[in-house]
Amino acid sequence: MRFATWNINGLRARIDFLLHWLRDRQPDVVGIQEIKLTDEQFPHDVLADAGYRAVVCGQKAWNGVAILSREPADLLQCGLPGGDEHGARLVTAAIGGITYTTIYCPNGKSVAHEDFPRKLRWLDDLRHHLSQSDRSVPMLIGGDFNICPAPIDSWNEPALAGHIFHTPEERDRFRALLDLGLIDVFRHCKPDAQEFSWWDYRAGAFHKRQGLRIDLLLATPALLARVRSVEIDRDYRKKKDGLTPSDHAPVIVDID
């Protein structure tokens, strides 16, 4: 089965680009973030024509997450318990014997901003929520974590260390998630690779290779053992048929 995570930066603006990618990559399950629409506005019809159903945790204008799948999915959770003040940023579904959670972590803006401690609390809430999940079922967490887990995950750690996405406080929270028994699949499979999943739209950042690896897939050990390959789909950060891409690339994992 092919699973993916992708921050699409607005589903209404990205639907044709998403359909292009679905046809091309043929994923079985996709967690999408920043859909920026309500449940009522979700384009179920268009996606059904492409072969996908969806469980949706939407919100007007901002945030919003969903899981697309070819097979039926059971919605297990919509929204992070305790984290409602931050908007619709978590959805969990059971699909093909795997529990897939998609998250969109709050940005935090800057270390001095009031959103920064709120981001840390959201990550604490996420850890607590995940710690209560059924560990007898293989679990995958995919999403936009808005954290560079390690210096190699940033294009310019020397300049950005201590700034947002690069702080010890955020990295401690990320490590605490791994301490639940989760593994960063990309980093496990490619320990020395410097690859990014997000590039600023501005100033040609993509072509200058000025990016961050903040879109991640975390797996439980039993699921990791079934991983065949993992890729950041950098080609889909480029324009396709004149369509504007998201500022994030999809991350794809193939599981036996």
Place this chain on the structure above:
DNA sequence: ATGACGCCTTCCAGGCGA
């Protein structure tokens, strides 16, 4: 040092993203 691009919104300048 600054701004840069793109999405959203009681429709358009301003907030937000990362």
